[in-house]
Amino acid sequence: AQSVAQPEDQVNVAEGNPLTVKCTYSVSGNPYLFWYVQYPNRGLQFLLKYITGDNLVKGSYGFEAEFNKSQTSFHLKKPSALVSDSALYFCAVRVLNQAGTALIFGKGTTLSVSS
Amino acid sequence: DSGVTQTPKHLITATGQRVTLRCSPRSGDLSVYWYQQSLDQGLQFLIQYYNGEERAKGNILERFSAQQFPDLHSELNLSSLELGDSALYFCASSVVGSNTGELFFGEGSRLTVL
Numbered sequence: 001a002q003s004v005a006q007p008e009d010q011v012n013v014a015e016g017n018p019l020t021v022k023c024t025y026s027v028s029g030n031p032y033l034f035w036y037v038q039y040p041n042r043g044l045q046f047l048l049k050y051i052t053g054d055n056l057v058k059g060s061y062g063f064e065a066e067f068n069k070s071q072t073s074f075h076l077k078k079p080s081a082l083v084s085d086s087a088l089y090f091c092a093v094r095v096l097n098q099a100g101t102a103l104i105f106g107k108g109t110t111l112s113v114s115s
Numbered sequence: 116d117s118g119v120t121q122t123p124k125h126l127i128t129a130t131g132q133r134v135t136l137r138c139s140p141r142s143g144d145l146s147v148y149w150y151q152q153s154l155d156q157g158l159q160f161l162i163q164y165y166n167g168e169e170r171a172k173g174n175i176l177e178r179f180s181a182q183q184f185p186d187l188h189s190e191l192n193l194s195s196l197e198l199g200d201s202a203l204y205f206c207a208s209s210v211v212g213s214n215t216g217e218l219f220f221g222e223g224s225r226l227t228v229l
Binding site for chain 2: 034036041042043044045046049090095102103104105106107108
């Protein structure tokens with residue numbers, strides 16, 4: 001079965017320090033991978049995606065993610081965390097169907113950045 | 116603002132009742148997806164519609180049903196409600212054919228079953 005896993009429920013980091021939010025996946029074929037962010041009482045917002053090409057993908061708000069095929073991972077990173085980055089982060093994998101796409105999401109990781 | 120509109124934002128009802136959640140996708144998007152978000156289950160894919168037809172099913176209960184109308188808005192019907200149905204229900208839409216997989220989410224409808 002195609003799935004995505006986020007092994008950490010919560011990640012705590014001090015402002016200015018680098019952050020990593022982990023994601024591993026299991027899919028057949030080439031993976032299409034995504035990161036979304038959810039702020040309190042809001043819907044999910046797209047951050048970045050990997051479809052093909054460079055293993056390091058850059059996205060919104062200074063975030064980037066590294067695709068590692070051998071480790072089946074797609075970890076989200078940021079060189080210097082901000083307090084405003086505190087939110088719930090979801091990794092997702094695209095599942096193909098007849099007419100388009102559906103995304104299967106991980107359980108989410110709460111990122112807490114302290115000042 | 117994602118361009119996806121969901122109503123109502125909040126809904127409180129009793130067990131055994133039936134409710135309808137409404138979603139208007141972004142202009143031009145033909146696909147609509149419904150997701151349920153709860154603390155214990157996380158974000159669960161329920162169902163997808165494309166141009167009025169059901170295209171994919173996820174973890175949707177038999178007590179739940181959905182449809183997409185000719186104007187492309189969608190409704191999610193939840194019946195015989197149970198306490199465990201309390202959750203945040205999200206609608207998302209996508210540009211079919213772009214193959215990017217990016218979904219645009221509404222702000223959700225929070226359902227509380229008492």
